[in-house]
Amino acid sequence: MLHEFKKHIDLKFQNLLEEPFLLACSGGVDSVVLVHMCSELQLDFSVAHCNFKLRGAASDADEAFVKDLAISLNKRCFSRTFDTIGYINTQKVSLQVAARELRYAWFSTILKENNIATVVTAHQADDNLETFLINVSRGTGIEGLTSIPEKTAAISRPLLAFSRDEILNYAQEHHLVWREDESNKETKYLRNKIRHTIVPHLKELHPNFLNNFLKTQTFLGQTALLLDVHIEALRTTIFKKEKDIFKIEIDALEKLNPLKTYIYLLFKPYGFHDASAIISLFGSLSGKELLSPTHRLLKDRNFFLVQEIKGSTPNFYEIKEGETSMLYPIHLKKEVVLSMDEIAPNCLYVDARTLKYPLIVRKAKIGDYFYPFGMQGRKKLSKFFKDEKYSQIDKENQWLLCSEKNIIWVIGKRVDNRFKISPETKEIIKFTLYNE
Incomplete structure (x- = not known):
């Protein structure tokens, strides 16, 4: 697997060969294998561990384990303890959302303070399949079907091409030690239920089910890319930039078919996700508006005006x-x-x-x-x-x-x-x- 991993890095993750990066390590088998392979390839990285204080002494033991692992490889280790329950209570979010927000906010701080461009995570192919099934169960568009991206501006996921079985085999062959999170066995969480009860049956249907799924993901990603090109070309035609405002003729929008899909895709980059609410403005009076976290959408006669929301200015x-x-x-x-x-x-x-x-x-x-x-x-x-x-x-x-x-x-x-x-x-x- 190390040879295949090196080829994969050379082909798709040249940035990890050229620049130092931050590797997120929980202490589980996936991230431990990722740390080991990156070390074997003599890549320049530091380790980061989040202690969410959710499992008592076991959480502290995970943190100690990751610190020792980093020391053994002569790698710098960042670690932080979070008041996760307090965050959940104040922000009124789920455990999964709280952990994600706390984790990535901290990672962003580390990247900025240490002039590091990328954080590397240990998401792998089975994680991608589970995310796909979660999104399908909740209802999703093509962006949900393409699941976890391999690479964004600040995140790289080089293990997405490898299965959980391949990773486990590598760990055993190299006599690696890792930490087991007992909560991963509990099926009260949706992801764990899918992992332990649904995915095994899907893999029984076809011996190459996971590989076929990855091919499907590639095809879906290519389709999504074509769609993005089409929508961007259409947006360039319809959205007329005037200083810091986009002016959009409503008549041009009404001709689009399927209307709801087009409206969603055209206005999504500006934080608007309710196509029905936008369509309801077509026949409204001038001055009616919708607000997203980043923009305002204003009805003005026969036009929509889209403007970025900036800090308030004294009048x-x-x-x-x-x-x-x-x-x-x-x-x-x-x-x-x-x-x-x-x-x-x-x-x-x-x-x-x-x-x-x-x-x-x-x-x-x-x-x-x-x-x-x-x-x-x-x-x-x-x-x-x-x-x-x-x-x-x-x-x-x-x-x-x-x-x-x-x-x-x-x-x-x-x-x-x-x-x-x-x-x-x-x-x-x-x-x-x-x-x-």
């Missing part, structure tokens, strides 16, 4: 009389000039006598109005936004320059008539808006 800033520039939230330059030398949307000229300091840069509020230059009378800002065909996101992103409660400038768009230059103007203030 109120001051410019004091002596200040000549503002760098945040917008880049605004203020200067005294002799004449209106440049007429452009990003420039504003006002009569200095009309300004009351400190000037205010803020977002729109309900009831705002101004006196648009070139028009008679006043106009509600909301009506101005509507006439200019502002989207909801455009409205939220629009900054106003104000003197006390009066709007001087809908910045970059329209000046207020009350602050215009007149024959009586003695001092001209010029404001210039820069993109950077």
Whole structure:
């Protein structure tokens, strides 16, 4: 198996030959074999062990065993004890989810602090089969059928090509010692029930069942890749990027068939997984929105707008009389000039006598109005936004320059008539808006 493992590393995991990595070791047979083979190949790695404190003295014995194993191989060992039960109680998650979140959060910290690019885990072929069956039992799409990926940006799983029997045979042939987790024999957990009661019967159906399953996984992965290419090409066509917003024509979405599948695949990268909820927005009023953990999806007339959710920004800033520039939230330059030398949307000229300091840069509020230059009378800002065909996101992103409660400038768009230059103007203030 060591020879096959080396060929597998050379072919698919060149990164493990070129860079140091972190190897997660529980002390069980899979991870012990992985540690042994990586050591035999003289790969550069450190060992990491998680003590979840779930089995009393046995958990502590696992930790001691892994530390001794690392010492015997002259490898650095990271170990950490977790309050897993406390995490479950505070986060309201299952044991499996808690262990996964705690484990990978800690691994990420180790990688960052030690300039390591990859963590290597001991998932193997039988784990992949069990995950496949778990996903099928719960209902899944093609991403669930392709099961555990061999490699991601930060995780490598070089044992996925090898079965539990192959790993056990290797351990016995090399007289390796490992720790047995007695809880793995309990069938009250879904994975263990599948492992001990279902998988053995499946393997009885055909002597090459596991190998055939791995071939099926390869075919499914290739199909998923083709689907990804198709969806990405479609997304490029339909999702139009405007600054930091994607604008999507709803009519183009409604023509897709099967609609629900397309909607799910198109919007999944933005954290939206309920296709029915998105479809329900097709006929809704403008302003209706859905939120994912990372993005907002807003209905705006005949379009959807998708915007990343970023940290909240204050909506109120001051410019004091002596200040000549503002760098945040917008880049605004203020200067005294002799004449209106440049007429452009990003420039504003006002009569200095009309300004009351400190000037205010803020977002729109309900009831705002101004006196648009070139028009008679006043106009509600909301009506101005509507006439200019502002989207909801455009409205939220629009900054106003104000003197006390009066709007001087809908910045970059329209000046207020009350602050215009007149024959009586003695001092001209010029404001210039820069993109950077």
